[in-house]
Amino acid sequence: MRSLDLPPGSVIITPEQVPDSVYVLKRGLVGIFDKLERLMTIVYREEPFGLEALFGMKSFMHIKALLPIEVETYEPSEFKENLRPNMRLDALRVLSRRLWYVKRRYNLTSEERMRDVIREMLDEGISSGEISAMALNLSVSDALAFERVRGEFGV
Amino acid sequence: MEEMNVVSGQTIFKDGEKPSFFFLIKDGKFKVGSETFPAGSFVALVEYFLDMEMSSDVVAESDGVIIKYTDSDVSENEEEFEKVLKYAVESLNASLAGSVDKVVVSDLEKSVDVAKLAEIAEEIGEDELLSALEEMVSLQKLPEIPGDPEKAKAVVEMVSKEEDIIKYALHRIAFVKKFPDREESKEYLMEALRTYMDELEDRYGARYVAKLVILLYPDDEIIRDVLRKLVKILRDSKDPEWFEYLERLLVAFPEEEVRIDEIS
Numbered sequence: 485m486r487s488l489d490l491p492p493g494s495v496i497i498t499p500e501q502v503p504d505s506v507y508v509l510k511r512g513l514v515g516i517f518d519k520l521e522r523l524m525t526i527v528y529r530e531e532p533f534g535l536e537a538l539f540g541m542k543s544f545m546h547i548k549a550l551l552p553i554e555v556e557t558y559e560p561s562e563f564k565e566n567l568r569p570n571m572r573l574d575a576l577r578v579l580s581r582r583l584w585y586v587k588r589r590y591n592l593t594s595e596e597r598m599r600d601v602i603r604e605m606l607d608e609g610i611s612s613g614e615i616s617a618m619a620l621n622l623s624v625s626d627a628l629a630f631e632r633v634r635g636e637f638g639v
Numbered sequence: 640m641e642e643m644n645v646v647s648g649q650t651i652f653k654d655g656e657k658p659s660f661f662f663l664i665k666d667g668k669f670k671v672g673s674e675t676f677p678a679g680s681f682v683a684l685v686e687y688f689l690d691m692e693m694s695s696d697v698v699a700e701s702d703g704v705i706i707k708y709t710d711s712d713v714s715e716n717e718e719e720f721e722k723v724l725k726y727a728v729e730s731l732n733a734s735l736a737g738s739v740d741k742v743v744v745s746d747l748e749k750s751v752d753v754a755k756l757a758e759i760a761e762e763i764g765e766d767e768l769l770s771a772l773e774e775m776v777s778l779q780k781l782p783e784i785p786g787d788p789e790k791a792k793a794v795v796e797m798v799s800k801e802e803d804i805i806k807y808a809l810h811r812i813a814f815v816k817k818f819p820d821r822e823e824s825k826e827y828l829m830e831a832l833r834t835y836m837d838e839l840e841d842r843y844g845a846r847y848v849a850k851l852v853i854l855l856y857p858d859d860e861i862i863r864d865v866l867r868k869l870v871k872i873l874r875d876s877k878d879p880e881w882f883e884y885l886e887r888l889l890v891a892f893p894e895e896e897v898r899i900d901e902i903s
Binding site: 492519523526535575577582 | 687691729
């Protein structure tokens, strides 16, 4: 195990590469970004990341320090040897949380929000003309998406 | 671990149920909401480990066989643990690898960089785009107020909180949106935020107003509190947007690091 101090902005894992170590965050804050560099979720203290290293898998995450950080790095075999039963459950909980956040994040698509808005407006008895007029406030592409979604409701 | 035969149409978990186990599909396929999981998939893993309710029924789409797992199956058996861990790592990577085509809308989101939104932002300005989207999703129908700021102020001041608390807040927001540079605007907006947050306890309204504060008065000394409030509101309502605001908070005020645990 080695301990590393890194400044904010340091890229620790780049996408499409097999991480060479498993990391455990000891201090600071680390962000997990997608390919478009959108912040998807964060790593809390004492949590591992770079678990792809255990399986020789490529990572599709972009992981970088949001603050000055201190991490411990482990060779994959060393990390496995150190895992106690409760740590195995913690690792699965951590991954479950990240999965949930990423999924939730992508579920918040504009069209889904538009559906919710239109549904609520219809429930409130707002006329189709007024709903249609909302598209006027939107950008061209969003207005097109809005019209498509509105069509689904037949209004 | 326990193996179990299932028949087509059999419901394993109901929408709203907290799963007491997660399972591996050994044979057959399962429908979970709009997704279909083939053999080799683990189902209800996230809900099981996060102690959450299922958000849809889990139904067998064919006859098949499942293997049920609980804590001890993975904590005490290294081989099974690695199998589940590998599946979770692969799933997370697959979600992120397939993300490029998906648009995520939020006001501070870099998704305006996604081709179709970037062009628009260039045309009308990012704030305008964000504001339009915010208004659209907020369901706030702002009242009409006069175009003359003094007359508008008189109208706003006439509405008392006791008479109609929502009208009171909305008039203040309408004034700010029309005259953001007026001296009284910031106080009107902060008052609207306090009203939504403390009196109406309306998280949705509060987050809308908090975002307006950030967009309109980003350099003010109040921004730290507003950001912290917003992180808390979004976090409490389980909205993943809270990460973006947390990031913004930390970038602007790095010393907030020590208080993250408190927010979380």
